Amino acid sequence: MSEPQRTPFVDSLLEAAAQTSLPGSTIGWLDAARRENLEAFAAAGLPDTRMEAWKYTALRALGQRRFAPGDAQAAMRDVDASAFALPGIDGPALVFVNGVFRADLSRTEALPAGLSLLPLSQALQGDAEPLRFALSRHYREGGDVFARLNAALAGDGVVLRVAAGAKIAEPVHLLMIGAPAEDALAWHVRHVIELGEGAELSLIEHHASGGDQQHLGTQVADVVLREGAKLRHVTLQDIAASSTLVRHNQLQLDARAQASLYVLELGGALVRHDLHATLVGDESRLDTHGVFVLNGRQHVDTQMAIRHQGLNTASHSVWRGVADQRSRGVFRGAIVVAQGADGSDASLSSKNLLLSGQAEIDTKPELEIYADEVKAAHGATVGQLDERSLFYLRSRGIPLTEARAMLTAAFCRAVFESLPDERLREHLNHQLMAHLPSA
């Protein structure tokens, strides 16, 4: 094996690790897991584009950058969390500023029965044993470099559990805010989420920025749905166009569990989202709905991998991408129907729109089937606005820019139609419209 390059990026994060005392550092197994992941991170360094998972996302520029260790001021920074309130949503909320939990900005009083919601930093002060399985994971895939980094350096995040049978009516709002600091810094959050048998939860994962900054944020989330549990997971990513965010979300569905994911990617200079879902149990069901809208020099890469493992499982995915100016969107949707996963039903649609000659979108649906009696369909397109439709609108008096905006909005809008929560649906559509090139 060749010696990995020691980049300023890796050096600065190793220095950060040496300087930081993380919550839970006295827990032996946790400390060991952090060390091992850090060593693996240092040994492998950043992957290059020869690696399939990073083929379209070059990390060379990131490798030359240095990040300060965690934000010592995070607990005191003046941040207006109300700027990120979602209309009509006033249930439980956990707010993190530069990766640090902020009780003063959160709403954790009077939690509904069956919901347990704690920041990881607090959970580690109590009995950490229930977290052992999730937090002592090793990320062995070569491409999991940021998950490794996160495992080594995350000291906060959310530990959320819904008791068996509990149906939580109000959505839980997780808000990660990147706040401007003296230096560009790296922050990390680690979420552990579990829905017990038959439990129901609506979750909002919200990434925002309290101003212009060049931070690197990483997030790892483990989400487990026990038998018959139902999750609705809405992600709104609207960070500053100068910052970097890498998310690694892992989802496990036991028998008859159901998850509906809605993802809206709007912000960021460099954004990477790995979404790995495994339909472990029979008759489990996943649907994903995603839209990215990019402009400037944004680069947003979504890598979705869905694995059908149980009998008669279903996954349906609809993704739309719009890239304007010199932006670049990447979408890879890989569906694997494992041996024995008979009766699987999988579909994936990725349609993309280029609004400028300099924009680029790379989309790649992949389908691997090792089972029998499988229904699978996938399709991907990259194109431009339909000239005939544009002319039709213009011939009725609608100016070109407005006609383009109208058709672009129409292209994306259908994706969130199936989101049952009207408040969230309206909000996502509103944010979407605000980011589309306007008339």
Place this chain on the structure above:
Amino acid sequence: MLKIENLHARVEGKDILKGLTLTVNPGEVHAIMGPNGAGKSTLGNVLSGRDGYEVTEGTVTFNGVDLLALEPEERAAAGMFLAFQYPVEIPGVNNTYFLRAALNAQRKQRGEKELDSMQFLKLVREKLKIMQISDELLHRAVNEGFSGGEKKRNEIFQMAVLEPKLAILDETDSGLDIDALKQVAQGVNALRSAERGFLVITHYQRLLDYIEPDFVHVLADGRIVESGDKTLALKLEEHGYAWVADKDPVLTGASA
């Protein structure tokens, strides 16, 4: 109102219109008839400003303005309307939303006050009544899943709401059965007025049984080769387009 003089136009390097001259005054209904390939649809497309049609000679003025210098949306705002032969389906764009955006965009370009949703709804209700169209069409996406007849009626309904000064009907009768044809013609007739001109482009005479023209022109090989009143359409129906070609020395020479 519309003055076309010696219009030459080219599509993909091929000359289609070769010196077309025509004047339409307010209140007049002109029918343009002609065989396939005569340049009928090219005329509609050139007038509405579609890309890919190159005007190589001649002028078109619309109420004194150089029409060919205007963008398609400016032509619409100036009062020109093209009822498409093949209306486009636009999934995701609601019909009512589209129509209100169109009307307000035109009003804005003309410096008029935009209509709020209440005023617009009132206008739409009025027009629905005249057009005898069910309001169910309004709630759907523009032309999506519409039958051939519904698409054409939707074109006429748009015309009713936008109230153009000049309406061009591009083979509006194509693909319609007789009942749908009658409905569409009824709509058009309801919109005839002393201020509004019509240019009805058609291959067949039967549409003109229901929309009675003041003038009939025969278009052949890119020029108007014969003009007359509505009886000309009947003669054509009886004798076919060959009859006109026989009378035209250029065409006779060309086909010999």
